[in-house]
Amino acid sequence: MAENFDAIIVGGGHNGLIAACYLAKAGKKVAVLEKNSEFGGATTSVNAFSGISAKLSRYSYLVALLPDQIIADLQINFKTLSRKVSSYTPVADTGILINRTFDDESRTSIDMFAGNTNEADGWQKFYRRMAIFAERVAPTMLKPLPTESEIRELVGDDLWDEFVVEPLSKTLDKYFANDVIKGIVLTDGLIGTFASATERAANICFLYHLIGNGIGEWKVPVGGMGSLVTELLSLARSLEVSLLAETYVSKIMDAGDCVIVESSSKSFKARVVIAGCSPHTLAKLTGDTPPKSLDGSQLKMNMVLTKLPRLKSGIDPRVAFSGTFHIDESYQQLEDAFIEAKAGEIPGVIPAEMYCHTLTDPSILSEDLQKAGAQTLTVFVLHTPAALFDDNHDARKSLVAKRVLAGLNRYLIDPIESCLALDAAGKPCIEIKTPQELEREIGLPRGNIFHGDLEFPWKTNDDPRKWGTETKSPRIFIGGAGAVRGGGVSGISGQNAAMAALERLSEIK
Numbered sequence: 001m002a003e004n005f006d007a008i009i010v011g012g013g014h015n016g017l018i019a020a021c022y023l024a025k026a027g028k029k030v031a032v033l034e035k036n037s038e039f040g041g042a043t044t045s046v047n048a049f050s051g052i053s054a055k056l057s058r059y060s061y062l063v064a065l066l067p068d069q070i071i072a073d074l075q076i077n078f079k080t081l082s083r084k085v086s087s088y089t090p091v092a093d094t095g096i097l098i099n100r101t102f103d104d105e106s107r108t109s110i111d112m113f114a115g116n117t118n119e120a121d122g123w124q125k126f127y128r129r130m131a132i133f134a135e136r137v138a139p140t141m142l143k144p145l146p147t148e149s150e151i152r153e154l155v156g157d158d159l160w161d162e163f164v165v166e167p168l169s170k171t172l173d174k175y176f177a178n179d180v181i182k183g184i185v186l187t188d189g190l191i192g193t194f195a196s197a198t199e200r201a202a203n204i205c206f207l208y209h210l211i212g213n214g215i216g217e218w219k220v221p222v223g224g225m226g227s228l229v230t231e232l233l234s235l236a237r238s239l240e241v242s243l244l245a246e247t248y249v250s251k252i253m254d255a256g257d258c259v260i261v262e263s264s265s266k267s268f269k270a271r272v273v274i275a276g277c278s279p280h281t282l283a284k285l286t287g288d289t290p291p292k293s294l295d296g297s298q299l300k301m302n303m304v305l306t307k308l309p310r311l312k313s314g315i316d317p318r319v320a321f322s323g324t325f326h327i328d329e330s331y332q333q334l335e336d337a338f339i340e341a342k343a344g345e346i347p348g349v350i351p352a353e354m355y356c357h358t359l360t361d362p363s364i365l366s367e368d369l370q371k372a373g374a375q376t377l378t379v380f381v382l383h384t385p386a387a388l389f390d391d392n393h394d395a396r397k398s399l400v401a402k403r404v405l406a407g408l409n410r411y412l413i414d415p416i417e418s419c420l421a422l423d424a425a426g427k428p429c430i431e432i433k434t435p436q437e438l439e440r441e442i443g444l445p446r447g448n449i450f451h452g453d454l455e456f457p458w459k460t461n462d463d464p465r466k467w468g469t470e471t472k473s474p475r476i477f478i479g480g481a482g483a484v485r486g487g488g489v490s491g492i493s494g495q496n497a498a499m500a501a502l503e504r505l506s507e508i509k
């Protein structure tokens, strides 16, 4: 006999868990089926190295997109901390320091580097305009999907043209002349997206990086990203959600009056199903053709260090590494790397960025490690698409890692290798995840961290979808990052899918 539920969530990432909590709070009988032994998907924290008690945010690591409203609705105790430093960009033996609040120190740093005041002026103008766009669009994210005409009216024609119609490359040219400064701004258009600054995908990715809670501030999750999952699981348990780990879903079938979900252990029946997995996985489970999307294009590295390396520029490493540390991310370096990677070659100079979680939140380390001065480093490597690793995976992975570390070492007095802690077996504490490994471990299609191509958070004027989570089956919804307003650690698609499912549940048997 199949077990019956009002709603089954396939995939227990943070979005799936958020959808489950909203539905259970509304009194529905809910189950979450997760193929892995741990819930959380791309939002897990782990002790990645034997004998080293450091809870690393293994995949995602910073939070901006998660609306405060979701935290308030679910009353979970998930906290994030601001970083004083927004970014540090080493260039030769000097560097650019930009604080989160654009202050005199940031202005002086940019002026000194650029040799004029135009770049800092451009910075302030550009981000002021983007802030207006973000402030106006962010409040729409948990409501039914607006149309593009509605958003255009909300932001006005000028901002619409600047951030939606014009390629990001052109808008950046309007405000900045310096290649390095332009690159610092551009990175937000490329994180998780394999695109040139001239492509629409960069505009979309950029908007997502700046829109969170109307301010786009990237904060450090206290206790690591896994603490979000811990909170959601605890709420789900208290709401009597059935949480079934190690339950691989192999088939989803809309049977007309219910949905049948087959798993590795047994069959289930549900009035509605929310796919917390990717649209690609959902299509395979329903027997449809999977959508085509961009390759995931990043390598993720996690390290534990015995000490922070000193920098050639002389800046205090505790300042340089507490914000986002940009490595070889000038505009031209980003464009060159994209062109090389698109041609199937590992870029000669590989752009990357990183930050040190423990400078803001040491609680992810054991007391002993804290006392010993240990730190963590999280590196996000750009323009390394899955296609580069299809052949000779392991050799190419080593080559990319070597090149990235060499790139970083150019700016350091102490080579990063000399700072790595050793695990119980005496091996350096560094782990590297390619797009292929992300697909194997947590089901991201071709390692795409957003489950597919990001879309602008609105719909065309003739699109009949209400929430952007609908599929061709009236009983099946997309609730993971691949929904229209998914992507990133936001919970928005989970909430959107739960709202759509609740409406449907009120209409059907």
Ligand SMILES: Cc1cc2nc3c(=O)[nH]c(=O)nc-3n(C[C@H](O)[C@H](O)[C@H](O)COP(=O)(O)OP(=O)(O)OC[C@H]3O[C@@H](n4cnc5c(N)ncnc54)[C@H](O)[C@@H]3O)c2cc1C
Pocket (backbone or CB within 6 Å): 010, 011, 012, 013, 014, 015, 016, 033, 034, 035, 036, 039, 040, 041, 042, 043, 058, 059, 060, 061, 062, 063, 064, 065, 247, 248, 249, 250, 276, 277, 278, 281, 300, 438, 441, 442, 443, 444, 449, 450, 451, 479, 480, 481, 482, 486, 487, 488, 489, 490
């Ligand atoms: C390396 C990396 C760094 C990132 N950094 C950031 C960041 O700093 N900030 C940010 O906002 N975003 C970041 N992201 C993106 C963000 O983590 C994801 O977009 C988001 O977490 C996706 O959440 P989700 O709940 O929709 O899906 P997922 O977290 O992908 O969860 C989907 C779940 O479905 C399960 N599943 C799949 N198939 C099946 C099946 N057949 N049966 C049962 N279960 C199944 C998977 O095991 C997984 O647990 C990063 C992602 C990666 C990979």
